[in-house]
């Protein structure tokens with residue numbers, strides 16, 4: 222059992238947790254993730270370790286509630302226990318002094334990019350961050366990233382905050398201004414990562430993306446997380462999750478991530494219907510007082 | 517052995533074999549000739565004293581019979597069900613020359629089940645505590661056996677398991693209809709009662725390293741039993757299509773994460789009314805194809821590149837699969853998977869094979885016949901063509917020697933590796949093998965670890981001849 226010490230919403234449906242996991246806190250490096258199972262009949266889902274405190278023995282995760290499991294998790298509060306947390310999994314990010322590193326975070330991808338951005342800064346890089354979100358309300362970690370970045374730009378689809386436009390617009394602008402960029406780290410929705418890859422490819426700017434295929438064990442045992450990189454099959458949980466963006470076949474990733482869409486949709490609908498009925502046995506079993514807890 | 521009728525069981529996950537009744541067990545036991553040669557014992561990789569336990573069955577001393585088996589084999593309820601008996605104890609049984617061999621597996625299962633149901637498990641007493649700590653990595657049959665033996669010798673044993681459940685392939689691979697998970701759970705509970713400490717959700721090599729266990733966490737020895745868990749694919753075009761699984765993924769989703777049950781969250785491809793192709797001819801392929809059938813597949817087809825005679829699966833599983841309606845497509849091999857415009861699998865393109873001359877190992881190797889390609893419908897495909905070494909421990913333990921394929925080098929007698937205090941056994945040393953061989957390795961390792969802890973000497977020669 223892994224106790225949740227803190228839990229608070231950062232944005233609608235995006236929650237940050239501090240979890241007691243001493244071994245993981247000690248071993249973890251930026252770019253690595255955990256796999257959690259939130260109840261004893263639950264599925265296993267991967268989540269990036271956003272931060273860790275080896276002295277306190279805690280790790281932080283930031284979770285976007287998009288399906289049944291992540292919403293269940295987001296309905297848990299401090300004091301609750303998560304039955305299974307395993308990690309740290311995956312290869313750590315390659316951290317060294319590159320020069321100028323542009324970190325691009327889209328949506329909850331910002332949470333995944335954040336620990337690597339911090340490490341890049343600590344390694345002596347100039348860090349320029351570009352955050353993208355549909356609207357201001359969905360923006361996360363802006364202040365944290367501002368602290369760790371030499372420059373930070375915010376792009377929103379509606380222009381209601383920061384600048385109106387896409388993260389790639391800002392990237393192109395930086396390039397047009399003649400900035401030298403040594404590495405781009407782009408993490409977010411697949412179309413965003415693909416767009417960044419296409420933007421940097423002709424410029425030959427090394428670009429890294431973190432892929433989010435569907436995973437089961439996270440130890441290389443099932444092959445479910447296989448992605449096509451440079452025409453070769455790679456297991457994202459052990460060979461990744463970060464890969465050279467210019468070699469990734471994003472079409473295959475998109476296609477494979479659609480594998481369970483229909484079932485997941487039905488499960489989510491069922492779950493949402495159930496949670497409208499407080500006191501339902503599933504929630505009691507999970508030890509949650511208030512299933513509707515939220516912002 | 518009484519069993520569920522084929523047409524009934526093909527639609528459920530309950531155990532196929534129903535177990536012998538007392539009467540039937542007695543009748544069977546009477547067939548044993550009590551041979552002085554004890555061929556059966558020699559055929560068993562761990563040397564179960566078959567003649568002696570069968571005599572105890574005849575005497576109606578079922579608990580004593582169970583104890584007799586446990587002297588050499590601590591998981592009789594499991595091996596009685598899954599051992600390839602025809603290649604081992606039963607294969608060399610004297611009366612096999614004149615008909616059916618003694619049903620040693622069934623009898624072993626009978627006494628183990630009797631013992632379990634009686635609730636009078638004779639757990640042996642532990643030796644006084646030695647104050648030494650041993651870490652076992654992996655909770656498959658090798659790890660469980662080693663842990664049981666060491667705890668009995670008075671050592672403190674911690675088993676670290678990467679997954680959230682204990683049992684290794686016994687829980688995530690072999691399906692419920694062959695080996696009810698309840699039985700594995702009970703064996704694990706027994707070990708826990710004996711004092712073995714189990715820690716799930718720890719990936720050694722990631723969460724903690726072998727050196728960390730030895731130097732920081734105070735373990736005096738480590739036994740690595742991480743199995744041969746890495747799936748192999750065919751590396752043919754179309755393997756990324758939706759609906760193409762490795763056997764590990766398909767079986768893990770269904771067995772470990774119970775994707776077949778409505779009240780579990782893990783999804784699995786909906787096989788209902790679909791055509792399914794499983795590639796391979798071993799136990800894993802048999803398990804996958806029969807699982808697909810139970811998930812509602814309209815047609816479950818096995819594609820194997822040799823003939824039925826060469827299939828490495830247990831004979832009983834092949835027979836059961838056929839009875840249940842699995843279609844065997846032999847001397848064929850997929851060369852590509854074909855999908856629709858959205859990336860969902862629709863067909864497997866296969867090529868006919870013929871058997872060539874026997875190779876060095878005596879097996880006739882299959883060769884594709886030029887121009888013989890054909891297509892079969894398949895909306896789900898499961899690749900069950902073997903596995904390789906699990907590399908996570910080796911990758912973070914630089915002074916641990918490996919041999920080709922990444923398997924750990926260990927002395928066949930002492931299970932010692934190239935690293936002081938570290939032992940290894942089971943599939944991670946031999947490559948994918950059997951439950952009983954993994955158990956045998958666990959036993960040997962326990963004896964050797966005990967000897968090391970007692971003497972404090974790592975003197976014997978370093979590993980020379982790798983097992984394999």
Ligand SMILES: Cc1cc2nc3c(=O)[nH]c(=O)nc-3n(C[C@H](O)[C@H](O)[C@H](O)COP(=O)(O)OP(=O)(O)OC[C@H]3O[C@@H](n4cnc5c(N)ncnc54)[C@H](O)[C@@H]3O)c2cc1C
Nearest residue numbers: 266267268269283284285288289290291433434462478485
């Ligand atoms: C290495 C890695 C790190 C990740 N880190 C984080 C993180 O820090 N924070 C976070 O909020 N999420 C992260 N994710 C994504 C997260 O794992 C998924 O959102 C989660 O598995 C969805 O589970 P669910 O049951 O809630 O939704 P589901 O019901 O399973 O899925 C809802 C929808 O999302 C799609 N989907 C399913 N699995 C994934 C997936 N792995 N990635 C993207 N879409 C998926 C489905 O097709 C479906 O349309 C990470 C994924 C990976 C592989």
Ligand SMILES: Cc1cc2nc3c(=O)[nH]c(=O)nc-3n(C[C@H](O)[C@H](O)[C@H](O)COP(=O)(O)OP(=O)(O)OC[C@H]3O[C@@H](n4cnc5c(N)ncnc54)[C@H](O)[C@@H]3O)c2cc1C
Nearest residue numbers: 654656657658678684685689720743942943949950951954
């Ligand atoms: C589907 C299937 C059917 C089979 N049918 C039969 C049969 O009928 N009869 C038979 O005799 N044999 C059968 N086998 C083979 C048999 O199951 C194996 O030979 C046996 O389980 C090997 O035991 P093991 O202890 O070496 O490893 P495993 O059973 O593979 O256990 C290894 C364990 O180690 C864990 N692990 C791996 N890496 C780490 C790590 N880094 N840290 C912590 N834990 C780790 C794994 O999660 C796993 O639980 C079958 C195998 C499969 C897959």
Ligand code: SF4
Nearest residue numbers: 560564595599604605
């Ligand atoms: S352990 Fe296996 S091989 Fe040995 S006697 Fe029992 S069934 Fe036969």
Ligand code: SF4
Nearest residue numbers: 548549551556609610
């Ligand atoms: S070889 Fe067969 S008949 Fe002889 S003792 Fe063994 S089981 Fe009995």
Ligand code: FES
Nearest residue numbers: 439441443444458
């Ligand atoms: S999640 Fe199973 S191999 Fe990567």
